[in-house]
Amino acid sequence: MDRDSLSSRTSKARSNALTVEDFADTTLSLTNPGGIGTEHSITRLMKGQGCVIGAGALEYPAEFHGASEQTLADLAIGKTVTLTSTYDHRVIQGAASGEFLGRVHELLIGQHRFYEEIFAALRIPYEPIHWAPDIRVDPTSAVDKTARVQQLIDAFRTRGHLMADVDPLEYVQRSHPDLDVESHGLTFWDLDREFVTGDFGRDRRPMKLRDIVGVLRDAYCRTVGIEYMHIQDPEQRAWIQNRVERPYSKPTHDQQLRILGKLNEAEAFETFLQTKYIGQTRFSLEGGESTIPLLDAIMHAAAESGLDDVAIAMAHRGRLSVLTNIAGKTYGQVFHEFEGTDLSDTFDGSGDVKYHLGTEGIFTGADGETIPVYVGANPSHLDAVDGVLEGIVRARQDRRPAGTFPTLPIIIHGDAAMAGQGVVGETMQMSQLRGYRTGGTIRININNQVGFTTLPGEARSSVYPTDGGGTRVRLPPEVPSRGRHRPRLLPPARAQRSRRSVDDTAAHVRSHRDQAQRPDPIHGGADRAG
Known part of the structure; x- marks a missing residue:
């Protein structure tokens, strides 16, 4: 039987659509009497068949049917299944049949990497627990x-x-x-x-x-x-x-819709800019769009916690998406800046200045909760703004009663800058000093896994770019629903401990580009996502 015929026959079996003709000219059959509770069955060979393999019920041995779960566990009694092989001795020898059943036994107890291959096919990221003899303890x-x-x-x-x-x-x-x-x-x-x-x-x-x-x-x-x-x-x-330390709980329907909505906003915005303003510098968030629902969850938790406002500092990558989808800057303002037609009082030039500017706005959550947002201007590509933002937040908090930290600082990094720039470590080390503390900063690292042209193995000695932070939470961008739960840990953690927390989002660059967002054939070989 060729592969296509086997696939067709399998599909029909799964949909209960097999006919008598499908059983014609078979040489080996599988039967499952265990489905109706039969322990084992020796079936009769039909004309033309060479072998029938029967699988009995998966159950504890009969003498232990009345035993409690505790007794079964203490005695290391497991469930067993009986496999039978009925074969035509003219075409199959007894030794071959026994070797086949022995092979099945080896696979069921995990030999020959049987379960490892199943885990890999299902993309389960950890290894199975292997069968081994029990260890008796007095x-x-x-x-x-x-x-x-x-x-x-x-x-x-x-x-x-x-x-x-x-x-x-x-x-x-x-x-x-x-x-x-x-x-x-x-x-x-x-x-x-x-x-x-x-x-x-x-x-x-x-x-x-x-x-x-x-x-x-x-x-x-x-x-x-x-x-x-x-x-x-x-x-x-x-x-x-x-x-x-609790079992995984699936996000509610409303939470899933909120996550999908924020992802769609980020994706549609970046796609429009790439289509409309071809070749213009935009420092896209492509590959790290889950940063937006991540920030959305943090902002929601901050509003629920009763904080006065949130202050954000970040490099260029993803700034436009954060300004529009989190801080409330309108799409129209951004489009005017791309076209050089912004005549507002705050417009100071053209070119790439739109990636230096900040904004002030109001974040509105899914339940209507609001909180003011400030995004600091940053004339640097990287982390020069870190200390500036901490100073702005400290100045705001100094106007509040002593010992309160009602402004939440958030700093968004790139992986190469976080591992390589000294200002990152300096602000972390100074974060608990009386003259500099701001009650804890949430740091988000958009881990591009490439520092322009440098791969992680050639950029740092540590396992993660965030090594050296406080509480470090790491998640992939492809599972944003998981990312929504962890941000709710960060603002309460800050309130409880007044310490920094670092969220490391492993992202990727979809296609290596220069600052003008043009595919760069010279450096493309250094891009793991290419």
Whole structure:
């Protein structure tokens, strides 16, 4: 049977559309008596068939049907399935049949990278837990396994971000020895056993290991990576843990519509500028459009928290989209600046000045909440504006009662500038000094994964461009729904701790371009997204 015929036959089987003719001239059949609860069945060969493989029910052995889940877990009793092979001895030898069933057995227990290939096909970013013999622990020393589970939890909190799927350009099935249950003296058989975990997952009752690992993967290893265990204050770490260590919850319908709307606004705006003003400098946000719903979520949380206003500083990339879709600057004003017809009092020239200008406006959220927004002017491509914005925010806060920080500063970086410019580290180091503190700054890094022509491996020694920040949250632009939950952590974290938080959005440059937005064939080879 060729590939097309097999695909056609498979589609008909899935849609329950097989006919008698489809079964004609078959040499090997699969039957599933287990679907009706039959443990195993030895079927009869039809004329012309060489073999029939039968799969029985997947169930616990009969002698353990009455056992409790706890007993089954303690005794390491798993479900079994019986496979039978009925074959015509004239064409198939008994040894070949036995080797076939043995091969299936090896695959089902995870040999030959069977489950790794399935995980890869489904783009699950971490490796499966492998089958292994149980490790027997004497009941008098059972606390030892509980300690191992605590070590596993701590490992995920510390290294879980290394397994998060945050790169939009490359799928990698990540693994780390510290995050493998076997590295902590645990096995496949412990997954259904219960362990005391304190207040982990906001549940003081014992939890099954599979549920513990599920919560840990949801919190640290899906499409958002969080790095915070370097924080020395245990209260701050516990505060973050209580808010992120919970099962994944899908955004509501209204939240999804809001995210889609903000993405559409960013995409349509950038597409129009590229179509209408071909060759003009615009420093597009293409490849990092999820920055807009990310900012939208932060602004919404800031308004809900009762802050007075928000001040934003950023480089050129994406500035026009932020001005229009977040800060309230009208499309008409931007178009006039492109065409050189802006006659307003604030117009000071033409050319690329539109990427230097800031604005003041009002952000309006999905529920009608509003908060004033200030976007600072920036004559530099990069981060010269960082200290200026912190000074502006500090001046505003000095006019408020002492000890209050009602203005939220947000600084948007690029990956090369964040890792390479000294002003970034300087403002971070000075952020807690009495004369400079502003109550915590949220920093968003649009990680282009290329510094003009330089790849990350040649631009910095650290794993991430944001190493050196406070609480670091990393997410990919292709999953904006995940990004909406984490920004809600940042303003409350700032209010609770008065510390900086860094959001690292792994983006990409869709096509390498020069400042005039023209495809650049000279430097195109350095662009991972090309």
